[in-house]
Amino acid sequence: MTVLGPIPPSALGSTLSHEHVLVDFIGADRISRFRYDADEAHEVVLPHLRRVRDLGCRAFVECTPAYLGRDPRLLERLAMATGLHILTNTGYYGAAKDQYVPRHAHEESADQLADRWVREWSDGIEGTRIRPGFIKTGVDAGPLSTIDRKLIEAAARTHTRTGLTIASHTGDTRAALEQMEVLAREAVRPDAFIWVHAQSDWELLSRVEAARKGVWIEVDNISEKTVPENVERVNALRERGFLNRLLVSHDAGWYRPGEPRGGSFRGFGTVFAAFIPALRRDHWTEQEVHQLLVSNPAEAFTVRGRPAAAELRPKPVAAATGNGENQRRA
Numbered sequence: 001m002t003v004l005g006p007i008p009p010s011a012l013g014s015t016l017s018h019e020h021v022l023v024d025f026i027g028a029d030r031i032s033r034f035r036y037d038a039d040e041a042h043e044v045v046l047p048h049l050r051r052v053r054d055l056g057c058r059a060f061v062e063c064t065p066a067y068l069g070r071d072p073r074l075l076e077r078l079a080m081a082t083g084l085h086i087l088t089n090t091g092y093y094g095a096a097k098d099q100y101v102p103r104h105a106h107e108e109s110a111d112q113l114a115d116r117w118v119r120e121w122s123d124g125i126e127g128t129r130i131r132p133g134f135i136k137t138g139v140d141a142g143p144l145s146t147i148d149r150k151l152i153e154a155a156a157r158t159h160t161r162t163g164l165t166i167a168s169h170t171g172d173t174r175a176a177l178e179q180m181e182v183l184a185r186e187a188v189r190p191d192a193f194i195w196v197h198a199q200s201d202w203e204l205l206s207r208v209e210a211a212r213k214g215v216w217i218e219v220d221n222i223s224e225k226t227v228p229e230n231v232e233r234v235n236a237l238r239e240r241g242f243l244n245r246l247l248v249s250h251d252a253g254w255y256r257p258g259e260p261r262g263g264s265f266r267g268f269g270t271v272f273a274a275f276i277p278a279l280r281r282d283h284w285t286e287q288e289v290h291q292l293l294v295s296n297p298a299e300a301f302t303v304r305g306r307p308a309a310a311e312l313r314p315k316p317v318a319a320a321t322g323n324g325e326n327q328r329r330a
């Protein structure tokens with residue numbers, strides 16, 4: 001689901017799975033569209049998107065959640081101006097000690113939060129017809145706080161009701177494992193979950209274990225400086241047979257409200273200009289590069305319910321005996 005509407009997954013193309021157009025770290029209680037000029041933001045961001053499109057990028061997953069500067073109308077304009085498929089999100093960001101969590105999220109239940117997020121999916125975001133393409137949450141390092149746990153429960157229930165994949169900014173390995181446990185309890189399959197920032201607190205075995213379960217391992221800090229270490233990380237997973245669980249991106253950008261012309265901007269070119277060439281030098285085939293940049297994101301962001309072990313649950317038995325109550329329990 002792009003900001004311009006649904007497309008078949010096969011049309012997505014080379015994808016950056018985690019980037020930002022605009023982020024405003026002012027805090028949930030002070031955030032406002034009046035803090036920046038959207039025309040100026042558009043003008044600043046557009047050349048960066050055009051450049052990465054010219055490098056071969058076709059789809060751009062914008063990971064700024066609500067209360068951190070999500071601006072679906074700006075994304076819609078940028079998608080029209082560039083021809084890129086741009087995805088936006090629903091959900092809340094509980095990392096960074098909850099300063100981007102709106103007050104109502106503390107007061108409401110996980111189901112009430114899921115109701116809000118599902119409404120964005122069914123009705124559009126903030127009075128627009130623009131719908132989220134995934135769920136974005138964020139949690140601090142484990143153990144999960146009460147609010148972080150609630151956000152993941154709400155994300156799981158939103159997934160169950162919409163089929164949207166959950167991408168969660170994850171503080172550390174322990175937080176990743178705890179989120180996976182929450183999803184399992186909510187009967188959501190691991191492949192509905194993207195472990196965002198899996199490179200931080202890096203330790204191979206837990207990533208292999210998560211990938212084996214089906215979790216998407218996102219290496220999303222790619223920059224000129226980190227190309228060698230990230231080549232090593234993706235090679236390590238590829239060698240163990242988990243190329244089909246990997247996503248890559250820069251986590252770059254972005255226009256910063258409050259700074260002159262949005263402050264310093266990190267572009268989106270390194271994956272195409274340096275990282276993929278480095279993989280080719282390490283004898284990645286075209287087919288493997290295609291898997292990493294095209295097939296994996298298409299699969300990860302396909303809107304589809306991923307119920308845990310549904311096929312293992314006993315099917316309802318036709319009621320030769322027993323009453324309706326038993327049937328419902330079957």
Ligand SMILES: [Zn+2]
Nearest residue numbers: 018020063251
């Ligand atoms: Zn990010």
